[in-house]
Amino acid sequence: MAREAAAGFDNAGGVGGQPVLDRLVALLDLEKIEENIFRGVSPAHSPVRVFGGQVAGQALVAAGRTVPEERKVHSLHAYFIRGGDPSVPIVYEVDRIRDGRSFTTRRVVGIQHGKAIFSLSASFQKDEGGIEHSEAMPDVPAPDSLPTLQERAEGYFMGHLDRPRPIDLRYVNDPPWVTRKTGDRPARNQVWMRADGKLPDEQLLHVCVLTYASDMTLLDSVLARHGVYWDLDKVLGASLDHALWFHRPFRADEWFLYDSASPTASGARGLATGRFFAADGTHIATVVQEGLLRVV
Template structure:
C-alpha cells in the first residue's frame, strides 16, 4: 500500500466535519491503488466507513485500475458496472483487470473487484484515442450560479442526522439548486427532477483520468434522490433500504472535476422495489460533459 493510500484509509472519515483540500487529498490517496501484479491492483477504504463501501469509491477505484493498463493518449469514453455484493470496508479490495482488446482506435477493459474470495463489483470500460467528428449537445438548464446557493451543511441546518453531516468529512462540495428531498418530503412537493452543483473541494492534479474518476465517485451521490423525492421519502428520515444495482456513464468531452459542474437528474420509472435515475453533467460554461444512468434497489418499509 502506498503511503498516500495508507493515510487516506485512516483519515478520510476522521470524524471531523466539513471538507477542503486536505479531505480531497485523502480521496486522491484512496484512488492511488497499489499494483500487486501486472493486471492486479489493491485499494482500501476509509477506516471509519459505514457498514458497506460507498459505491462511488469502488467504481472510481475500478476505473483507476482499468486506466492504468491503457495508454495515456486513450481516454475513457464509457463504463458499465454492476454492484454485486456489499463491500466490506474493513479489508482491502483486489481489482483484477482483464485486457479484453487493444484495437487501433479503441481499448476495452473488464475489471472485477474481489473481497473474501468473491466478486463484489464488475466494470467494463472502453477507451478511445482522440478523433474528430460531428458535434451537438443538449443545452444546460437555466439554474442559479453555485456561489449564490447555500452549502450542504447550511441546507441541512435543523436536520442534524441528515447525511451524517456531523461526523463525515466530504471531498465534494455539493449545493442543491432545488429544495433537497429531506425538505420536500415535509412540504408535500413531489419533484421528479433534482439539480445539484458539485465540484471537488480543492485543487486536483492535472491528470485527466483522475478527474474522470473523481466525477465517477461523485456520480453515485444524490442520483437516487430523484425516485425517493418523487414519493416523499428519504434515506435518513424514513425506513428505506437501498443500494446501487448498476451504473453506466458516458464521457462526452474533457473537463476538470475541481471546477463546478451541474448534476441534473430525473427519474423515468420505479417498480419492483427498484428505481431508475438518469442524469446529465454540465460544466459551468454550459458544456455537456457526461451522461449517467443508474438503477437502484429501493425498499420502503
C-alpha cells in the same frame, strides 16, 4: 453497494476541503501488486458497506492504469454484485479484452473474501474529430449564490451530512429532506458539485472523481417523487448497476451541474438518469443507474 450517505470520511479536517480531498485522491491511487492486479482500501472510518462510487472510481483507475495515456475513457458499465466490506482491501483484477487501432476495452472485477463484489467494463478511445451537438444546460442559479450542504441541513436531523466529504455540494432546488416535509414532489434533482480542493492535472483522476461523485444524490431523484428519504423514513437502498458516458474533457475541481430525474420505479427498483454540465454549459457526461429501493 452502500447508498450516497456513506460517502463521508472521518471527522478529521472539518466539513471538507483539501485535506479530505487529498484522502480521496490517496484512495484512488491503487497499489499495483502484480501485472493487471491492483489493491485498494476504504476510508478508516467507514459505514457497514463500501460506498459504491468509491468502488467504481477505483475500478476505473485499475482499468486506466493498463491503457496508454493518450486513450481516454468514453464509457463504463458496471454492476454492484455484493456489498463491499470496508474493513479489508479490495483486489481489482483487470482483463485486457482488446487493444484496437482506435478503441481499447478493459474488464475489471473487484474481489473480497474470494468472491466478486463488483464488475466493470470500460472503453477507451484515441482522440478523433467528428460531428457534434448537445442539449443546452438547464437555466439555474450560479453555485456560489447557493447555500452550502451544511447550511441546507441546519435544523434537520441528518447525521450523515455532518461527515466531512471530498465533494462540495450545492442544491439548486430544495433538497429531498426538505421537499419530504413540504409535500413537494420535484420532477428533477439539481445539484452543483466540485471536488472540494485542487486536483492534480491528471485527466484520468478527474474522470474517476466524477465517477465517484456520480453515485451521490442520484437515487434521491427516485425517492423525491414519493416524498421519502433515507434517514427520515424506513428506506433500504443500494446501487445495482451504473453506466457512465464521458462526452468532453472537464476538470472535476471546477463546478459542474448534476441534473437528474427518475423516469420509472417498480419491483423495489428505481431508475435514475443524470446529465453533467460544466459551468460554461458544456455537456460533459451522462449517467444511468438502477437502484434497489425498499420502503418498509
